[in-house]
Amino acid sequence: MANVRVTMEVGNDGVAVIKISNPPVNALAPIIIAALKEKYKEAMNRDDVKAVVLMGEKGRFSGGFDINVFQKVHKSGDLSALPNVSVDLVVNTMEDGKKPSVAAIEGLALGGGLELAMGCHARIAAPKAQLGLPELTLGVIPGFGGTQRLPRLIGMKKAVEMMLTSKPIMSEEGNKLGLIDAVVPSGELLKVARAWALDIAEKRKPWISSLRRTDRLGSLSEVREILKVARQQAKRTAANLPQHQTCIDVIEEGVVFGGYSGVLKEAIVFNDLVLSNTSKGLVHTFLAQRAISKIPNVTDIGLKPRQIKKVAVIGGGLMGSGIVTALLLGNISVVLKEINTEYLQKGMKTIEGNLRGLVTRGKLTQDKAEKALSRLKGALDYSEFKNVDLVIEAVIESVPLKQSIFSEIEKICPPHCILASNTSTIDLNTVGEKTNAKDRIVGAHFFSPAHVMPLLEIIRTNNTSPQTILDLMAVGKTIKKVPVVVRNCTGFAVNRTFFPYTQGAHVLANLGVDVFRLDRVISNFGLPVGPFQLQDLAGYGVAMAVSKEFAASFPDRTFQSPLVDLLIKSGRNGKNNGKGYYIYEKGSKPKPDLSVLPIIKESIRITNIMPDGKPISVSDQDILEMILFPVVNEACRCLDEGIVVRASDLDVASVLGMSFPSYRGGIVFWADLVGPQHIYTSLKKWSEVYGSFFKPSEFLEKRAMKGIPLSAPASTSESSRSRM
Numbered sequence: 118m119a120n121v122r123v124t125m126e127v128g129n130d131g132v133a134v135i136k137i138s139n140p141p142v143n144a145l146a147p148i149i150i151a152a153l154k155e156k157y158k159e160a161m162n163r164d165d166v167k168a169v170v171l172m173g174e175k176g177r178f179s180g181g182f183d184i185n186v187f188q189k190v191h192k193s194g195d196l197s198a199l200p201n202v203s204v205d206l207v208v209n210t211m212e213d214g215k216k217p218s219v220a221a222i223e224g225l226a227l228g229g230g231l232e233l234a235m236g237c238h239a240r241i242a243a244p245k246a247q248l249g250l251p252e253l254t255l256g257v258i259p260g261f262g263g264t265q266r267l268p269r270l271i272g273m274k275k276a277v278e279m280m281l282t283s284k285p286i287m288s289e290e291g292n293k294l295g296l297i298d299a300v301v302p303s304g305e306l307l308k309v310a311r312a313w314a315l316d317i318a319e320k321r322k323p324w325i326s327s328l329r330r331t332d333r334l335g336s337l338s339e340v341r342e343i344l345k346v347a348r349q350q351a352k353r354t355a356a357n358l359p360q361h362q363t364c365i366d367v368i369e370e371g372v373v374f375g376g377y378s379g380v381l382k383e384a385i386v387f388n389d390l391v392l393s394n395t396s397k398g399l400v401h402t403f404l405a406q407r408a409i410s411k412i413p414n415v416t417d418i419g420l421k422p423r424q425i426k427k428v429a430v431i432g433g434g435l436m437g438s439g440i441v442t443a444l445l446l447g448n449i450s451v452v453l454k455e456i457n458t459e460y461l462q463k464g465m466k467t468i469e470g471n472l473r474g475l476v477t478r479g480k481l482t483q484d485k486a487e488k489a490l491s492r493l494k495g496a497l498d499y500s501e502f503k504n505v506d507l508v509i510e511a512v513i514e515s516v517p518l519k520q521s522i523f524s525e526i527e528k529i530c531p532p533h534c535i536l537a538s539n540t541s542t543i544d545l546n547t548v549g550e551k552t553n554a555k556d557r558i559v560g561a562h563f564f565s566p567a568h569v570m571p572l573l574e575i576i577r578t579n580n581t582s583p584q585t586i587l588d589l590m591a592v593g594k595t596i597k598k599v600p601v602v603v604r605n606c607t608g609f610a611v612n613r614t615f616f617p618y619t620q621g622a623h624v625l626a627n628l629g630v631d632v633f634r635l636d637r638v639i640s641n642f643g644l645p646v647g648p649f650q651l652q653d654l655a656g657y658g659v660a661m662a663v664s665k666e667f668a669a670s671f672p673d674r675t676f677q678s679p680l681v682d683l684l685i686k687s688g689r690n691g692k693n694n695g696k697g698y699y700i701y702e703k704g705s706k707p708k709p710d711l712s713v714l715p716i717i718k719e720s721i722r723i724t725n726i727m728p729d730g731k732p733i734s735v736s737d738q739d740i741l742e743m744i745l746f747p748v749v750n751e752a753c754r755c756l757d758e759g760i761v762v763r764a765s766d767l768d769v770a771s772v773l774g775m776s777f778p779s780y781r782g783g784i785v786f787w788a789d790l791v792g793p794q795h796i797y798t799s800l801k802k803w804s805e806v807y808g809s810f811f812k813p814s815e816f817l818e819k820r821a822m823k824g825i826p827l828s829a830p831a832s833t834s835e836s837s838r839s840r841m
């Protein structure tokens with residue numbers, strides 16, 4: 118803890134330099150806040166101090182309030198762990214202190230970090246420092262006066278945009294907007310900040326308290342118009358989130374009743390929001406995403422990732438070309454291998470199209486797209502494979518084909534080369550069966566479209582070496598994916614956990630519940646689309662292949678719905694041919710296709726599972742639970758079998774792989790909030806009426822009976838089942 122501290126050095130010029138040190142981002146932990154108060158008090162009382170410069174250690178001002186403290190509050194429900202910063206430190210000690218403060222900002226000033234800087238009387242920044250108030254992404258609002266000071270410094274419109282989108286700006290833009298008083302080279306930052314602070318103290322520069330400014334706010338009617346538009350927008354984009362509307366209310370309070378009233382209201386509602394389930398979910402998601410890269414016996418044994426300079430991708434279909442695109446964007450040289458010129462050209466065109474799409478959407482410059490393409494080579498044989506560091510196979514899901522590819526590339530590639538498969542269903546032991554390189558065989562499961570979706574599932578067998586896993590994790594990070602390391606099993610972690618999602622929806626459809634209502638309930642819960650629309654988007658071929666796979670591995674809990682087969686027979690193929698459960702027309706939103714109803718009726722006739730031949734009557738809550746509890750049940754089996762390192766990995770995987778709402782914290786976190794006992798009792802009841810698809814797993818039963826959260830690590834007696 119020696120490096121968690123605040124230091125103060127007073128120079129001969131009479132400037133006290135107060136420095137925050139809490140690596141790696143100088144987070145404002147309670148101990149830092151207490152030390153800041155102490156140093157400020159000392160600076161105000163010392164006769165040899167004329168002014169203060171506030172800065173952060175090692176080139177980073179501050180990443181904001183310590184997020185771990187939120188988690189502690191979430192667990193204990195005790196708000197007293199939150200220190201009084203907004204009034205006590207920022208208003209009374211810094212802004213209204215008798216000596217001026219100047220913030221010297223380098224690297225980043227985010228959340229509470231930027232709020233401290235705004236409490237200073239001027240802000241000097243090094244180039245390219247990130248400035249932002251991302252608190253809404255944690256389910257709270259800025260709580261150290263940011264809702265009041267940012268609009269007063271840069272104007273209402275931009276301030277509202279920065280808070281509601283949580284997007285940071287760079288110091289150069291901050292300078293143009295009035296948030297930053299000067300941008301100076303890093304080496305001159307401290308010198309300029311000291312001089313600026315003295316200039317304020319000696320009245321050569323104005324002594325400005327942001328909270329008292331009104332000149333940038335605009336008239337009340339202008340403010341109200343901006344806030345009205347923001348409210349409407351937030352209703353659309355953040356329907357289930359309380360913090361957006363609350364943030365707007367607090368901003369308005371300050372404009373109507375003055376900045377100080379705004380600060381007081383901000384502090385009150387901040388505390389309410391901290392305790393909300395939304396904040397619990399979002400904070401959990403943030404920390405879980407960081408924990409995911411810590412793999413016991415891989416990342417903690419002193420291994421260093423080797424550099425992956427050249428990658429070969431086999432197969433230029435939709436997945437293969439998406440993977441190539443992602444690699445090229447990560448500055449990696451790629452060889453795309455196809456079996457003939459026609460397929461190769463098709464793959465190349467798809468890659469070009471992917472890059473062009475990013476340019477059109479303003480996500481990539483033309484220059485960068487061209488440079489990315491220049492790193493790509495096409496090949497029809499393996500001659501380019503002699504010096505590759507990694508091969509990713511992305512051909513069709515055929516066991517003999519994959520096996521022959523792997524035994525061929527083993528002979529051609531250098532002995533250090535990682536041999537990865539993008540299979541989503543085939544056992545990796547089977548894929549690598551005919552090779553002698555089992556320690557280098559690994560799964561690299563991307564999600565479609567691979568250049569857009571952020572998750573990379575890394576599947577290890579019992580033979581995969583830690584170095585192979587570490588290297589692939591490093592590649593994942595280079596191409597801006599979040600890698601989750603999982604064990605080999607049918608469907609791996611994501612598809613396996615979520616296969617009952619579609620299944621549950623099909624059970625309900627066959628019990629007579631309207632499919633469009635089912636989709637609506639799920640999208641109201643926060644997933645982008647419901648299970649039927651998702652099936653339309655993924656294509657029915659995928660649905661058929663996947664359900665066959667699961668039926669073979671988990672016959673006890675696979676519901677055989679004839680619906681997709683009937684849809685295909687009626688000439689539907691989902692979005693691919695514009696006709697599925699919905700009608701897809703260019704330029705318009707998908708519309709429910711009522712002509713699908715007779716097909717569903719036929720499915721109901723075949724399955725004949727409706728009690729007394731009548732549709733069941735269910736509430737929206739029942740629907741939600743009947744679709745999601747079986748998912749929780751399968752997640753329990755994955756935990757029991759040690760498919761993931763920790764429960765929160767499954768949360769991240771569900772958020773990034775299945776778009777489960779991040780503000781609900783992920784599937785296991787959500788289940789723990791709902792309560793394992795309720796989930797167990799409900800599943801048990803449904804299994805008695807509707808069959809074994811709903812049968813609760815042993816793991817769920819045990820945890821429910823003992824009142825242990827599903828996310829709690831396995832006890833010694835339980836872990837005998839785990840394969841980790």
Ligand SMILES: C[C@H](O)CC(=O)SCCNC(=O)CCNC(=O)[C@H](O)C(C)(C)COP(=O)(O)OP(=O)(O)OC[C@H]1O[C@@H](n2cnc3c(N)ncnc32)[C@H](O)[C@@H]1OP(=O)(O)O
Nearest residue numbers: 142144180181182183184185227228229251259260261407
């Ligand atoms: C009252 C106030 O208004 C409330 C607040 O201030 S809430 C906090 C607002 N701040 C934020 O939301 C910033 C959150 N942090 C980030 O976005 C990113 O971490 C960052 C941009 C600062 C740095 O990103 P990057 O360099 O990629 O590093 P990243 O891996 O994310 O973080 C490095 C470590 O710092 C930790 N960290 C980052 N910000 C933190 C914070 N505010 N509190 C505690 N820990 C933090 C991470 O958990 C991670 O820990 P680990 O090494 O143990 O895994």
